[in-house]
Amino acid sequence: MAIKIALAGNPNCGKTTLFNALTGSNQFVGNWPGVTVEKKEGKLKGHKDVIIMDLPGIYSLSPYTLEEVVARNYLINDKPDAILNIVDGTNIERNLYLSTQLMELGIPVIMAVNMMDVVEKSGDKIHIDKLSKKLGCEVVEISALKGNGVAKAAEKAVKIANRKDAAVPVHKFAPEVESVLDSIENKLGSDIPEEQKRFFAIKLLEKDDKISAQMKRVPDVAEEIDAIEKELDDDTESIITNERYVYISSIINECYTKVSKGKLSTSDKIDRIVTNRFLALPIFALVMFIVYYVSVTTVGTWATDWANDGVFGEGWSLFGLQIPGIPVLLESALNAIGCAGWLQGLILDGIVAGVGAVLGFVPQMLVLFIFLAFLEACGYMARIAFIMDRIFRKFGLSGKSFIPMLIGSGCGVPGIMASRTIENDRDRKMTIMTTTFVPCGAKLPIIGLIAGALFGGAWWVAPSAYFVGIAAIICSGIILKKTKMFAGDPAPFVMELPAYHLPTVGNVLRSMWERGWSFIKKAGTIILLSTILVWFTSYFGWVDGKFRMLEDMELNHSILAAVGNGIAWIFTPLGWGDWRSAVAAITGLVAKENVVGTFGILYGFAEVAEEGNEIWGTLAGSMTAVAAYSFLVFNLLCAPCFAAMGAIKREMNNVKWFWFAIGYQTLLAYVVSLCVYQIGTFITTGVFGAGVVVAVLLIIGFIYLLVRPYKESRTLKVDLRSAASAK
Template sequence: MAIKIALAGNPNCGKTTLFNDLTGSNQYVGNWPGVTVEKKEGRLKGHKDVVIQDLPGIYSLSPYTLEEVVARGYLVGEKPDVILNIIDGTNIERNLYLTTQLIELGIPVVMAVNMIDLVRKNGDTIDLKRLSRELGCEAIEISALKGEGSRQAAQLAVEAARESCTGELPHVFTGSVEHALAHIEESIQGKVDERFLRWYAVKLFERDDKVQSELGLDAGLLAHLDEHIADCEKEMDDDAESIITNQRYAYIHRVVSRAVQKKARTEHLTVSDKIDRIVTNRILALPIFAVIMAAIYTLSMGSSNFAIGRMATDWTNDVLFGDWVPNALNAFLEGAGVAPWLQGLVVDGIVAGVGAVLGFVPQMLVLFLMLSLLEDVGYMARVAFIMDRIFRKFGLSGKSFIPMLVGTGCGVPGVMASRTIENERDRRMTIMTTCFIPCSAKMPIIGLFAGALFGGSGLVATSAYFIGMAAIIVSGVILKKTRLFAGDPAPFVMELPAYHVPAWGNVLRATWERGWSFIKRAGTVILASTIVLWFLQGFGFTDGTFGMVEDNNTSLLAGIGGAVSWLFAPLGFASWQATVATVTGLIAKENVVGTFGVLYGFAEVAENGDEIWANIARDFTMLSAYSFMIFNLLCAPCFAAMGAIKREMNNGRWTAIAIGYMCLLAYCTALVVYQLGGLVTGEVGFNFFTVVALALVALAIFLLVRPNPYEKERERVAPSRATVTE
């Protein structure tokens, strides 16, 4: 039977680096069942019978964040054979808070004191034997980044698991608190695993609702225990949870004073402090960030000679999937005598559809690489800190800015970037609004209508970004006043790690994991959708006979488009061609231009569709074109992004809510623009939909200015939490 090692520690303690060092390529990445927190599991190199479970970075086992819920559920429910607790040796006092909780679980614990090279550099010394004796668990020094002591720490964990020796619990609590805890242990004896007695007693002392429900204690016993807890609270003039927290830190302080000797510090700024005085400066922070992101987008998605990502994507689209693969497949299938319909499915359906999306992979990989690099050196944490003050005014967290910024390049990595937001409500709202920002795939739509009807005016593209930002701000204000998203944005608690040289192994691994996740998840959705749409566009009824059609005006897709085109009449575009273009845009937004080209009889069109400008100018007015553009910019994103939304939401209901909200907002916005704009220009007479448009404007104003009915609802925040800097 395999030995299960749980890897636990605070954020930025070096846990991921150690996990990668111990497992190498023998690891698997996914999501924890039912939640979107990343799950990493691997086998110890050279030991097929040793499984290492990398738990999310947490500060405690109190269930205040999704990560803590996941970690606590795994440790209490799965009962791993041993816990390998990684602590940051440069911040040992703060890290030991989690250690004391882990030891109370009754599971063998091995403590790995990481970053020992920095401890030595600072002139500090840690007495590991004294530390081990005080805490009652084995302690070893390591440097995960340099590979020092990593294998020995894993070996100690394996030996501790085989011996199943937990040692004596340290005397963390004193006085009446210890007396009350002993009484609670006695009361629940036989109701819980003997090893977990102390942990359950502490949680009952803290009046943990989840533990009370889990144990199913009768009301009489709970009332009896509450009397003892109330006596402690009265004696110590504090609430139970704060009493536990204070006694833990008092104990940790005693341990550190005995086992750690720190060199006297001279008052001077560290290198990180000096950098932060510039990059987090109130005046310079945003310009510096803008320059850095401009450089990243120039490399990944720009049109300059330095745009590595764009050049790779152009080659993938134009050469690989535009020439080599289709020509090779056509030659092979024709030589094999494959039926024309099957050849069309493979080449025009699967290759064209999936290839259009996979063509974005190179520039996405470059973007992921650059962002992973910024994350690893510690800069991205500063960006979230800088933006929090602005975004909080609209009900969002500062961490919401990164996904929206990334979304300007592509919605898929933008949605995936939302997983850095711990608060579930903030994360879901960020996912729902990120795709309002015009991505690079929407640029051809803007270029098409700007060229065909607006004389190529740059104001059209500029207005598209303003509309996207307005949709995000309005959504943030309105949604925060609903029950689903009520409550203040979570308090901004973030570790600001010291700047350091990137660990290239971690950077490359993170880049590959994000890219491969896109290829696997989004690619399957694309494959299914392209097959369906190829069939609908290539088949139909002619002369009462069903089969392949040469004129797509007689296809099933044309029939379906014509049947539902009336839905878009109030928005100013009711032709089946416009409806079909909108539908095919769900595969990939740049398909809108190509679809118009096919429907207007052009085999190929340029990216901005200048060949079909005359047809567009004939079928659209300036106002209806602008309405069409707004709807396609704000409505549900491409299937690739929808696949990413499904993965990050990890919930069918919430995925439907997110996509439904985008479509509803897009429809209402386009309706207001066309109906009220047409009323002003004389293009539209006063009608029923004009009244609807006016009512929508009034409703939006009311929702924006009304008092928040859930004003008193607040996120629960652990009293022991505080903003932590390096």
């Protein structure tokens, strides 16, 4: 029978790093049954019969958040064989609060004090032997980042899990509290396991609503609670909390020698600059500018151009040798075997043109993902959330909402999933609805294509696309918070900032590869099928009453052209009523990369470089520069790809809320794109028509929604006046 070991610890204590070190590639990710909190488990390296379960990062076992509910239910109901409790050695007092609760569960505990290299570097000293003796469990020093002590901690966890008579550490409260707990334990029914009775007794004393059903079985508990509250002149929940910290303080005083007391750590010194009230935002803007400048404009572009022009183009030179690209090699091979014309067209004009156009941007994305992984691992991402909380709170969102949006700049799906950390349901729903406004990696090809093809590679196009996304988030926050569905103050934002540290190359590359591989898999599945469908419907149609394969000049007779012409009128007010653009926008709902892939097929090119030189003439002939920007804005703001839609549906867990989110995103995209085209055309050409009138009215309505007062504030004024008149 497999041994189960649960990893438990506070957020940012290094638990994920330890989990990766223990399991390597033997990991499985899913959702916990019935809730939308990520479930990670894996097999311990070198032990096929040992399963490591990574519990969500939590501060306590009080069921206030989904993460805490999941962790507590797993520990009580599934009861793992052992708990490996990861404690941040740089903030041990705060971390020990969860440890005291874990020790009450009746499960053997091994404590791993992490970041010991940072503790030693600061000159502080944690006396591990004394700590182990005081806690009553084995304590191991580790550095998950460097791999020090990791194997030893795992071995001890396996060893104690195998021991059926393993001692379970239990800390003691004050005598009067212990007396009440003993009394409650004796009154608990036999259906509660003996080893869990202490946990339930403490939770009953804390008046835990989640186990109120147990109160009915022990009616005298209320009397016990009233008695101790009168004796100690406090509510029992505060009493227990205070008792825990008294116990923790006694441990810290004997087991922790802080040499650096009163001195600022390196992280504190850095934070004085990067979280400074005046410097924080400029520094953040500079950091993100460098990230996207290198990823999109310089190194990323060089790598993407090499992939587009070389791998998926004519080829490249290497040490004087001319190496042909994939299209050239495939065409030669297909000609050599006498491949049928339709099959050759499918492979070259469909699969290679479509999938190749998308895969050509993989190098660019990998560069971006490396930067994002580094910022996350070094601890700067947590600071960004803290910095943005001051701004987002003014627009109805908390700093926690910025974390999903920042993650969403790589891919919308994990960005949407990251909203799970937001406790307030209204804030979480609003974050889910607005996260995909931030341009994800899949939208980078669209930005690059439009910027190069119709704006001559102008430097302002790409940054403006990101500003449009941020503006959409801020405006949505202001407008939605004034509705009844989202009314209310943002939830308080509390985050423990981890110490800065240099991440290992392995962790950064692993994170980069996980994100990149997800993109590549999408290109090999969803995008592949989409390009085959687009090719077939583009190159087959009815001519003179006959259904046949079409030539390049006959695409207007294709199935796709018929479908495109049927829906193109919807987008005519936006300036791009051409059937090709309409079809590209619709295929973008499957995967945003499909927009570029569809253009690659419809305009008959084997590759579409970022500058868009190959399709400059055709695109310029089908839409104006203003219409092209309208097209770009629509694809940035409208409903995301199918994968992200699926994530929205899972996270919303409600069909009506899902359709409201998709409808809001699409409507906002349509309105903004219409205003961009109509007002932009009026400014550039001076042509005034009904479309301009509609756009002006929409802008006026939009401004009204932004500036109108909150209903709650009006109600408050009325109440205050009533109260004043009553006096």
